[in-house]
Amino acid sequence: MKPNDPVRVSFNPHDLNVLLVDNNLTSLFLISRMLRSCHYQVTPCTQPTEALILLRNGEIKFDIMITEANFSTEMNGIKFLETVKQETDVPVVIVLAEDRIDVVITYITKGACAYLPKPVRMEVVRLLWQHVVRKELLGFKKMDDGEPDSSRSGEDREFCGSSDGVSMEDEQKKVTGKKHRLVWTDDLHQKFVDAVKLLGIQNAVPKKVLELMNVPGLSRGNVASHLQVKSRKDNRTYARKLHRAKSF
Structure with a gap:
């Protein structure tokens, strides 16, 4: 590549593989529909344990994960985020229904790359690919x-x-x-x-x-x-x- 050529990244927004985790079926459906309308490839699931299985088996290379923070299971959102960051380099976007600064701070310090308030807006969904590009450019x-x-x-x-x-x-x-x-x-x-x-x-x-x-x-x-x-x-x-x- 010549010095003045643009930075090359192996990325196409329309090929973005998104792992979506939300135990609220209505929210899961709505966010999935928004993601697909942006031509993202979406794999929805309702439980953190199910998401971890998908991440670990490696059949799908996920570019980004969007996950609800509150789960009514044995694994809470913080523990789920920590596990994902320990085992993978997939960027994680946290979705929160509550607008509490202290909660947002906790997730950011644990490794979340972004925070989305509910209800999630379409204009935000359209820009999710930027987090993947940032990871591709740094590449580390x-x-x-x-x-x-x-x-x-x-x-x-x-x-x-x-x-x-x-x-x-x-x-x-x-x-x-x-x-x-x-x-x-x-x-x-x-x-x-x-x-x-x-x-x-x-x-x-x-x-x-x-x-x-x-x-x-x-x-x-x-x-x-x-x-x-x-x-x-x-x-x-x-x-x-x-x-x-x-x-x-």
């Missing part, structure tokens, strides 16, 4: 020391944190000798922050950030991992601000 599951997740398929690794089609595996081969743990010093972190600010958060993909930082020995994997850490911290900070604003 939780990893250690900026290395790609070994459980990913070769096809997934091809675009893992890369905007020019170069696999992270090939990039890592360029680094010779014993691998050392990268320490994000204050100076290195400031260069990272400056690069992200210059690009703007929407355009801050690992390759561009790496080029602007221009630090010898720093890899796309290191940058992508640090981007994820920053994103999680930003989400928690935003949630705390919302909570404080609500308390006044």
Whole structure:
């Protein structure tokens, strides 16, 4: 791929595979209908245990999961979310009937990528694909020391944190000798922050950030991992601000 070519992602909104979990049959039907009207492929189920079976058997590769938070079963919404995030890298959108900031904060800190209030609106459903694109662009599951997740398929690794089609595996081969743990010093972190600010958060993909930082020995994997850490911290900070604003 040429330097000026757009970032390639293996994604088509019309092919989006959505796992929908809601024990309210009316809500399940209505949200399913909205999703299908947006040409998403929907697999509906009513219980967390059923959803976990579908995720674990791997017959369908789900791009995103939308789940109700309140279940009248032995597994509550928090436990369900924690289990999904521990076992998969599927983005999870939480649907809540109650508009309580403290509850929203809890789900965000546990790994939810978004929160939707009930009743769910069509204009929000149409934009759900953005969460999948964000995951595709970053291309990284939780990893250690900026290395790609070994459980990913070769096809997934091809675009893992890369905007020019170069696999992270090939990039890592360029680094010779014993691998050392990268320490994000204050100076290195400031260069990272400056690069992200210059690009703007929407355009801050690992390759561009790496080029602007221009630090010898720093890899796309290191940058992508640090981007994820920053994103999680930003989400928690935003949630705390919302909570404080609500308390006044």
